[in-house]
Amino acid sequence: MADSKPHSKLSVQKLVLIGYLIFSFDTNSVYSDESKLSAKQSKTLKETFLYLETLEPKKIKIDKTTYNRHTQFESHFKFPFSGKKISRWIQSRIKKYNYGATGDYVAMYREGEVLLGRGFFTLNRLDRVLILLHEARHADGKIYSHVICPDDFPYLNTRDWKIHPAGKKGCDSVPDGGYGITASFLFELGAYGYLSQTEAAYRYNSEISRVIRD
Ligand SMILES: [Zn+2]
Known part of the structure; x- marks a missing residue:
């Protein structure tokens, strides 16, 4: 019992150290290697995240029944x-x-790494967010790999009309894959008034068109 005090002091020090280690590990987990990007590309990437971080929930601008009917963000994320x-x-x-x-792609994911094409840096900040969000989903494993779009897939690609998804691995068979999560994100942007209903709807429809049922 006599030495219980020094022991507890040591434990506090240990806890502080463990806490510090957990904190620094957590900080490191956000760090990403951008050494292969130019300074300008790195800046564009940073601006993309800064823009994303300004998007916080506000008062819902659409009718509540419609919101409840279509919101899927929380169930996906x-x-x-x-x-x-x-x-x-x-x-x-x-x-x-x-x-x-x-x-044919703007970006590609492979083993924790995202390969960005030239096109990525010419997109507007919202499209860049959508691309990163989509690619990040691929990190969650093979269940989010794409399936082949139907040969009669009729929808236009909103970013590039030269890209034809028909017969290519550009669709999802799960509701919360790369396309489902970007659709759910766009829906919230429309609901909170960050995008007009028209823009949110056409962007949402385009993403959700890639979610196909077998
Ligand atoms: Zn993908």
């Missing part, structure tokens, strides 16, 4: 809508950024 949380969600999944040829 398991947390309420928050740009800051989505930013962390993406950053905990994408650990490395690279730049290079991406063929």
Whole structure:
């Protein structure tokens, strides 16, 4: 019993140290390797996250019944809508950024790394957020791999009309894959008035069109 005091002091020190280690580990988990990007590209990426982090829930601008009918964000992400949380969600999944040829795609995910094509840096900030959100979902495993879109897939690609998803691996068979989560994100932006209903709807429809049922 006599030496119980020094022991408890030591425990406090240990706890502080453990707390510090957990904190620094947590901070590191947000760090991503951007060494393959130019300073300008890195800046564009940073601006993308800063923009995302300004998007926080506000008063819902649409009719509540419609909101309740279509909102899926929380069921997909398991947390309420928050740009800051989505930013962390993406950053905990994408650990490395690279730049290079991406063929028919704007970006590609592979083993914790996202390869960004030239097109990514010419997109507006919202489209860049959507791309990162989509790619980050691929970090959650094979269940979110794409399936082949039907040969008669009739929808236009909103970003590039030269890209034809028909017969290509550009669709999802799960509701919460890369396309389902971007759709749910866009719906919230429309509901909170960050986007007009027209813009939110056409963007939402475009993403959700890639979610197909077998
Ligand atoms: Zn994808």
